[in-house]
Amino acid sequence: MGPTKTRQDWTSAALGVIASVGVERLSVERLATELGVTKGSFYWHFSDRAALIESALLWWEEQGTDRVIAELEGIADPAARLRLLLLTAFGDLEHGPVDVALAARGGDALIGPIIQRVMAKRVDFVTEIFAELGSTPAQARRRGRIAVATYIGHFQLRVALPNDRYLAKPAKPYIDELMEIIAVPST
Amino acid sequence: MGPTKTRQDWTSAALGVIASVGVERLSVERLATELGVTKGSFYWHFSDRAALIESALLWWEEQGTDRVIAELEGIADPAARLRLLLLTAFGDLEHGPVDVALAARGGDALIGPIIQRVMAKRVDFVTEIFAELGSTPAQARRRGRIAVATYIGHFQLRVALPNDRYLAKPAKPYIDELMEIIAVPST
DNA sequence: ACCTGAACACCGTTCAAGT
């Protein structure tokens, strides 16, 4: 494995950096040093730093959202689908950190559109579950938004309250509480 | 008003920049230009850029959390206290953006401690309300965390779903739904 | 096809010198 790097090499390395220290500390020069090439070579693969970040986020969209939705879509019973979604989402300590690093940047000119698209997909998916559970369309959508907001905030609280045991390792009572609160019988 | 600037001048200007474009794009040089002085003068007031950010966040802690809690603490009825808190928190389109810019940075070495302290204060305040409403201590705390997580996620969704009417201008039905969901009668 | 090396701009930080 000589000094030749592929686009995917840069992309994967970038997503790792984003997850661990955030987008803003992603430095082309440092990445180049880690990969054992000069920063000049980076510009053969990408037009600029922004293009690298965009590439990393598209990869994140695919793995963290599209794949999960595709897997759960097949479950016919909406309550079972919701429960497995909560278990998957709140239990996935792998994707949580990336979500935390990105959630606040929906207004960003560059990555905002990607984040907006991902959040819309998530709200739509949960809204559909509530609709099947018997909510009116408007109520299902309100609850869909609240559910996704709760998910985002959950992983941010995990890092904001590092000494909280329940958050550190989401326990079953916590998920049960979420189910009880979120899936409250509709009007 | 000559070129002489106070520490508070720098602090206020910094919080404004943080709210509008985020911590990472806070540039000492640009701030200095805006204030009409050279960046060299900045280092007479502050030891470094980090000290400026810390000063801005302490100001944020005081105005956005301590002051609100102090105001609501006097309300004896816990249900009324909760409702007014939700109305205040979800209706405050002034402080929301700063929260969005900061919520994800709880792991940061510099500002993490401040954010952690603020989040803990908020969770404690809501936990107390649930306890007074009749929840067991453990359940009250779980619901306190969920409530704060929902608040954080709410303002992040606002920027992630800019075309969503309910989020753009939090309507009464939305707050009602929150009350109904969050303040569900305890076991 | 992919990389190096040198150049330039922008910004954080320091510090001697000014008023």
Added chain:
DNA sequence: ACCTGAACACCGTTCAAGT
């Protein structure tokens, strides 16, 4: 007491030149 101006380091970006 507060500010300027020059200096240096780090990083994004460009590009001619190498293999």
